[in-house]
Amino acid sequence: MRPAQESIDxxxxxxxxxxxxxxxxxxxxxxxxxxxxxxxxxCERATGRQPVWNGHGRLEDALYILARTLQDEANGRKRVAADPRVGSASAGGATSGDALQQMMIAMPEGLASAFLLVAVEQRNYRDAGHILGLAPDVVAHKLATARLRLAAMASDTTERRA
Incomplete structure (x- = not known):
């Protein structure tokens, strides 16, 4: 029995x-x-009776992996293409944060997650790959693709404003 690990709150x-x-x-x-x-x-699973984190490594990694696992289970492990119309639209005028959120949502599955983990949260490819269940080179490829898509979306938005 490991009381130190069981007492983690x-x-x-x-x-x-x-x-x-x-x-x-x-x-x-x-x-x-x-x-x-x-x-x-x-949150329910993380604070429930069966621990999702044993005190080793980063708590957020364990939570991200749990989130990915639960989402895969909810989808029946079936991957679906992104629908740019899906997501919550703001009732008022869109702010730049809302526009960025909509651009992230519009990306195909997997690209946004890789971009978020590496470019926003400053994770290395190995850590992001561990969270996403992918090899580091696949994460690098997804990140490059995500950056290209975001750049293309941003240029389309800029052209429409002009």
């Missing part, structure tokens, strides 16, 4: 990770309401 740390966890869940689900449901499911 992640509730306190979980609260500080909620914004990042929701942002990651949004890249997986591409829908605000589904992302909220996924975050709730992750």
């Amino acid at each position: 992640i509730s306190r740390d979980l609260v500080s990770l909620l914004p990042r966890l929701r942002r990651f869940a949004l890249t997986l689900t591409r829908d605000g309401l589904q992302a909220d449901d996924l975050v709730q499911a992750v």
Whole structure:
């Protein structure tokens, strides 16, 4: 029996990770309401009786892996193409954050998650690959593709404004 690992209380740390966890869940689900449901499911599992984190490594990695696993289970491991119309639209005028969020949601599955982990959260390819269940070279390829898509989307937006 390992009492030190069983006595770990992640509730306190979980609260500080909620914004990042929701942002990651949004890249997986591409829908605000589904992302909220996924975050709730992750929190329930993380604070439940069976620990998802044993005190080794980063808590957020364990939560991200759990989120990806739960989303894969919800999809029946079936990958679907992104629908750019999916997501929560703002009732008022779109801010630059809303526009960026919509661009991320519009990317095909896997690209947004790789971009978020490497470019935004500054993870290396190995760590991002561990979270996503991919080889580091696949993460690098997804990141490059995501950057190209975002650049193309940004140039389309800029051309429309001109």
